[in-house]
Amino acid sequence: MSASTFNRKLLILVVGASVLFVGLNIWVDIYGIFGFGSPQKPIYTNERTAKYLMGANYIPQHFDGIVLGPSLSANMQVENFDVAKFYNASVMGANITELKLIAENILHTKAPKYAIICLDPYMVKDAGKKTSMIDEREFWGALGSTFLIKTYVLALVRELELLPSKFPKDVIQHNGFNDFNKEYNWQNPAEHIARKLATNDPIVYPIDTQAYTDLTELLIALRATNTQVIAYFSPVPAPLMQRHQQAYANFQKAILKPFQPEDIIVNFNAPGYNAFTQNLDNYIDHGHLSAQGQHFIVSELNTILAQHSAYACD
Amino acid sequence: MLFNAPEFIFLFLPLVAFIYFKLHQKHLNSAAKWWLLVASFFFYGWWKPIYLILIAGSLVFNFIIGSNLLRNSSISSKKSLAMWGVAANVLLLVFYKYADFLLENINWLAGTKLPLLQFSLPLAISFFTFQQIGYLVDCYKGNAPAYTFKEYMLFVTFFPQLIAGPIVLHNEIMPQFANAANNKPQAENIAKGIYTFVLGLLKKIVIADTFAVIASAGYANASELGFLDAWITSLAYAFQLYFDFSGYTDMAIGVGLLFNIALPINFNSPYKSLDIQDFWRRWHITLGRFLRDYIYIPLGGNKNGEFKTLRNLFLTFLIGGIWHGAGWNFIIWGAMHGFALVVHRTWKKSFNLEMPNFLAWTTTFLYVNFAWVFFRATTFTDAVAVLKAMVGMGSGAFATTALLTDIYAVPFLLLGIVALFAKNTNQLREAFEPNQRLLWQTASLVMIALIFLNSVQSSEFLYFDF
Numbered sequence: 158m159s160a161s162t163f164n165r166k167l168l169i170l171v172v173g174a175s176v177l178f179v180g181l182n183i184w185v186d187i188y189g190i191f192g193f194g195s196p197q198k199p200i201y202t203n204e205r206t207a208k209y210l211m212g213a214n215y216i217p218q219h220f221d222g223i224v225l226g227p228s229l230s231a232n233m234q235v236e237n238f239d240v241a242k243f244y245n246a247s248v249m250g251a252n253i254t255e256l257k258l259i260a261e262n263i264l265h266t267k268a269p270k271y272a273i274i275c276l277d278p279y280m281v282k283d284a285g286k287k288t289s290m291i292d293e294r295e296f297w298g299a300l301g302s303t304f305l306i307k308t309y310v311l312a313l314v315r316e317l318e319l320l321p322s323k324f325p326k327d328v329i330q331h332n333g334f335n336d337f338n339k340e341y342n343w344q345n346p347a348e349h350i351a352r353k354l355a356t357n358d359p360i361v362y363p364i365d366t367q368a369y370t371d372l373t374e375l376l377i378a379l380r381a382t383n384t385q386v387i388a389y390f391s392p393v394p395a396p397l398m399q400r401h402q403q404a405y406a407n408f409q410k411a412i413l414k415p416f417q418p419e420d421i422i423v424n425f426n427a428p429g430y431n432a433f434t435q436n437l438d439n440y441i442d443h444g445h446l447s448a449q450g451q452h453f454i455v456s457e458l459n460t461i462l463a464q465h466s467a468y469a470c471d
Numbered sequence: 472m473l474f475n476a477p478e479f480i481f482l483f484l485p486l487v488a489f490i491y492f493k494l495h496q497k498h499l500n501s502a503a504k505w506w507l508l509v510a511s512f513f514f515y516g517w518w519k520p521i522y523l524i525l526i527a528g529s530l531v532f533n534f535i536i537g538s539n540l541l542r543n544s545s546i547s548s549k550k551s552l553a554m555w556g557v558a559a560n561v562l563l564l565v566f567y568k569y570a571d572f573l574l575e576n577i578n579w580l581a582g583t584k585l586p587l588l589q590f591s592l593p594l595a596i597s598f599f600t601f602q603q604i605g606y607l608v609d610c611y612k613g614n615a616p617a618y619t620f621k622e623y624m625l626f627v628t629f630f631p632q633l634i635a636g637p638i639v640l641h642n643e644i645m646p647q648f649a650n651a652a653n654n655k656p657q658a659e660n661i662a663k664g665i666y667t668f669v670l671g672l673l674k675k676i677v678i679a680d681t682f683a684v685i686a687s688a689g690y691a692n693a694s695e696l697g698f699l700d701a702w703i704t705s706l707a708y709a710f711q712l713y714f715d716f717s718g719y720t721d722m723a724i725g726v727g728l729l730f731n732i733a734l735p736i737n738f739n740s741p742y743k744s745l746d747i748q749d750f751w752r753r754w755h756i757t758l759g760r761f762l763r764d765y766i767y768i769p770l771g772g773n774k775n776g777e778f779k780t781l782r783n784l785f786l787t788f789l790i791g792g793i794w795h796g797a798g799w800n801f802i803i804w805g806a807m808h809g810f811a812l813v814v815h816r817t818w819k820k821s822f823n824l825e826m827p828n829f830l831a832w833t834t835t836f837l838y839v840n841f842a843w844v845f846f847r848a849t850t851f852t853d854a855v856a857v858l859k860a861m862v863g864m865g866s867g868a869f870a871t872t873a874l875l876t877d878i879y880a881v882p883f884l885l886l887g888i889v890a891l892f893a894k895n896t897n898q899l900r901e902a903f904e905p906n907q908r909l910l911w912q913t914a915s916l917v918m919i920a921l922i923f924l925n926s927v928q929s930s931e932f933l934y935f936d937f
Contacts, residue, residue: 160658163905167665170914175921292927302926307879 179300187308189215190299197331201311203304204231204248204329205255205290210299211333212246212262220244220332223263225256225375226275229391229445231335233275237455240462241271245333253368254284257375258291268382273458274375277391277444278360278408284367338441346440346447350396353443360397360444361404364411373415380417385465387458388416392425392450395434397443423461425454472517474668474722475676477924483514487630488656488729495654504621504648507730511630515594522593526628532559533603534623540610541617553611560600560607567596572797595634597794599627601758605765606641615641622648631726635719637737638757644732653731663903664728669916670896671721676923678890679714681883682707685874686847693853693860697867701860703874708847709840710887713742716755721896740895742839745831747811750839758794762787781816785809795846800854804845811838 158166186193187201188210198215200207208216216223222241224230228249235243246259263269298304314324325339343349353360379386390409398405405426416422426434433439439450446454472479487510494503516523536556543549565573571587578585606626609615618626618641625648626641627633647653689696689704696704717738727734741754751759767787773780785806792805818824826834841858848854859865867873875881894902903909 158905158907158910160662160905163662163910164658164665166910167662167914167917170910171917171921174914174918178918289927294927297925298927300925301922303922304926306922 175301182299182301182305185309187305187312188213188299189218190296192218199327199331200329200333201308201315203290203308204335205251205288206292206295206304207308207329208246208248208333209259209262209291210295212259212266213296214266216244216246216333217263217267217269221269222271222273223260223269224273224275224333225260226273226391227251227256227277227280228335228337229277229279230273230275232337232446232448233334233451234448234455235332235334237452237459238462239459240466241269243271243273243332245335247275247333247335249335249337250287251280252283252285252287253280253371253375255286255291256280257371258286260375261378264378264382264384268379268384270385271462272379272384272386274386274388275391276388276412278362278364278405281364281368281372281412282362284365284371338445343441343445346394346437346442349442350394350437350440353397354400357400359404360393360401361408364408369412369415372412376415376417376420380419386416386420387423387462388420389423389454389458390426391444392430392434392439392446392454394437394440394443395431398426398434421461421465423458425457472514474719474726475672475924480924483510484726484729491730492654492656500654501621503654504625507630508621508624508628511625511628511633514630515628515633518594519591525593525596526599529560529563529599529603530624530627532556533607533627534620537607537610537615537623538617540607541613541615549611553607556607557604560604564596564600566590567592569793569797598636598638599633601761601765601794602627602638605638605761608765608769609641616645618645629727629732631723631730631732632734635716635723636755636757637720637723637735638761639734643735647732655731656729657731659905660728660731662905663900664725665917666725666903666909666913667728667896667900668722668725669913669920670899671718671723671725672920673916673923674714674718674721674890674896676920677883678887679711679718681880682711682714682887684877684880685884686711689874690847690849690853690857693848693856695867696857696860696865697871698860698863698865698869699872700867700874701857701865703872704857705840705844705861707874709742709843710891712843712847713738713891714887717896724896724900736897738895739897740891742836742891743832744835744839745826745828746835747808747815747838750835751808751812758791762791766790777820781813784812784816788812799851800845800848803851803854804842807838807842807845811842 183191184193187198188207189198190210190213192214196219198211200211220242222235222238222243224233224235224243224245224247226247228247231245231247231249233245233247235245246256246263248255248259260272295302295304311324314320315326315328318326328337328339329335376386393401393405409424409426413422424430433450433453439447439453441447472483474480487507490506491503491510494500494506512523512526515526533556536552536559540549540552540556543552567590571589574585574587577583606615606623622645623641626639626645629639629644632639686704686708689700689707693704720737724734724736735757737756739753739756741750744750744753767783770783770786771779772783786809788809789802789805792801792803792808795801795804825831841861844857844861845851845854848857856865860867863869
């Protein structure tokens with residue numbers, strides 16, 4: 158083969174392969190960016206990047222409500238909401254900066270009717286991206302990248318249940334619900350709480366200035382698109398709350414400042430919810446809720462949202 | 472501009488090559504060279520345009536000195552002019568690279584509080600300064616023709632080798648530019664150039680960057696390493712440095728070939744070396760050549776007795792260490808290599824004993840690996856901490872690792888280890904023969920490179936710091 162022929166064929170091969178590869182990725186559209194593929198898109202790996210990318214099109218096109226928060230709200234069963242079809246855009250370990258980036262992606266395309274925000278000191282104790290996983294360049298990566306290939310591989314592994322103990326099926330579902338306890342298997346909340354009490358670890362942290370700004374800006378952006386904001390304080394197990402009551406009260410006072418009267422605030426740590434926070438069956442550790450616990454939260458929020466809807470119609 | 476940046480690969484390079492050969496096709500040969508010069512300055516200025524003034528000034532100064540050296544027939548004034556010329560280049564390097572190091576040490580020794588200058592190091596200053604020092608010495612010896620200023624600028628600034636070498640000699644590159652046969656694109660060079668470039672790119676973005684994550688994490692926590700993690704850290708850096716730098720060189724050679732310019736090779740499987748002398752014939756070959764021709768030989772080389780030969784060897788590599796960076800760690804690294812070469816020479820002369828290959832290889836590799844710890848560690852304390860951990864005196868867990876946590880990185884790490892002992896890029900390029908198998912192989916490599924290029928990861932080349 159002559160060198161000229163080699164070069165010509167190389168160009169044709171590379172261009173052809175690129176077109177095919179990119180075309181395939183657009184057709185599969187695993188993040189729903191291009192509007193192709195199945196209307197139900199679970200997440201197989203890297204929740205941060207996936208929910209960020211899904212915010213560009215998949216979430217705003219198929220859902221009219223979102224839940225934002227860290228792991229505390231990630232396993233909220235959003236399919237049980239009645240007033241709207243919700244997507245759980247919560248991310249394990251996320252802070253408000255990262256959640257704001259995901260929300261902004263969604264708002265750029267189509268504003269949801271409702272945005273439920275899980276409030277907890279963890280979310281605002283620091284700011285900035287914790288990892289490089291939320292990056293605009295990942296949109297180009299959706300055309301073909303190592304992350305995309307890894308996602309395909311894990312999609313196969315999970316869907317075909319090749320390694321069910323390490324990569325179980327249906328962990329992060331098409332509506333963003335993250336059944337993370339399938340992977341972590343946290344149990345015995347009493348033991349977790351006792352350990353937290355013994356080490357006297359704080360549950361309240363100083364609010365980071367930038368985090369406070371990010372929260373404020375997020376709320377402004379949501380209101381500007383007529384999204385109803387519903388913020389709830391994630392219920393803290395009673396034994397821990399007893400230890401840190403004053404600090405938590407101070408936190409609540411501070412974090413509520415950027416909220417407006419039209420925002421709905423639900424305090425699941427109020428005395429009226431003592432029966433909930435004292436029942437450790439509602440938890441899987443020192444803060445994360447069990448399926449039972451999340452069911453109650455959703456039920457309460459459903460009632461509040463339904464009342465709000467009815468009031469708004471009157 | 473980085474070789475692995477999309478704007479370089481898809482925009483700058485094709486545009487420069489296209490217009491270059493188009494101008495030649497229209498017999499506008501001078502314009503073609505000017506175009507290449509403009510492109511090279513643009514390539515350099517992409518990082519910080521203001522430093523174009525510095526490189527331009529350096530070019531003008533050295534060209535004037537070189538021209539005067541070539542015209543001057545008086546030996547004493549030639550010598551004086553050459554000395555001043557070289558001194559000026561060294562001073563420039565000292566000013567930008569070593570001034571703060573000197574000030575820090577003066578402050579430490581004398582208890583003063585002299586303020587540091589904190590100039591950012593101009594990109595490639597070590598490379599283009601050394602290149603021009605070599606040219607001045609050649610002018611002094613009468614070993615350089617009288618280039619035009621345009622030709623001289625092209626020799627120094629030709630963009631594939633401008634930023635991080637190879638350190639090219641004028642008589643290596645200028646005859647190639649003068650050769651009219653090189654004014655037309657040559658399919659074989661394009662094929663080899665693409666092949667070499669892609670191999671270099673993959674070495675950098677797939678292998679080097681994977682090892683870099685581990686090395687950076689290890690060195691960032693030097694005082695907490697245990698035995699296993701210390702070895703993982705040091706080896707990760709050894710591999711990162713090799714694949715990063717040799718990958719860059721491969722890319723430079725590949726790009727050069729696209730313009731029908733054969734740049735000298737810079738690496739020849741250095742980690743296969745069986746002794747330290749062999750290592751320096753395989754690692755950063757053009758630097759070793761420069762040190763030999765412009766420092767070791769002018770010092771007297773091996774012409775003035777054994778003691779002076781050993782002294783010259785040691786000093787040459789001490790200077791080589793200093794060239795790499797302003798810090799005691801680099802001086803220690805250079806001294807370690809100088810010492811090793813002294814020991815090697817003494818051993819060879821004194822004992823007619825050859826080590827079994829495996830023992831020779833292990834000794835050489837381990838010694839080089841130990842020396843890299845000083846090269847990489849941010850402080851002397853960190854270097855000592857890593858070395859202590861490598862001999863089991865670290866504070867971390869002995870036999871467990873906190874560094875090898877990403878299972879997805881393992882295939883690339885293994886690929887790196889295999890690649891170290893396989894044929895190197897030069898050998899593959901020499902054996903390059905366009906055929907169906909190589910076509911599919913190259914296409915696959917290009918596709919892998921494109922996928923990696925489109926993946927979120929940011930990196931710079933290590934030798935950009937020199």
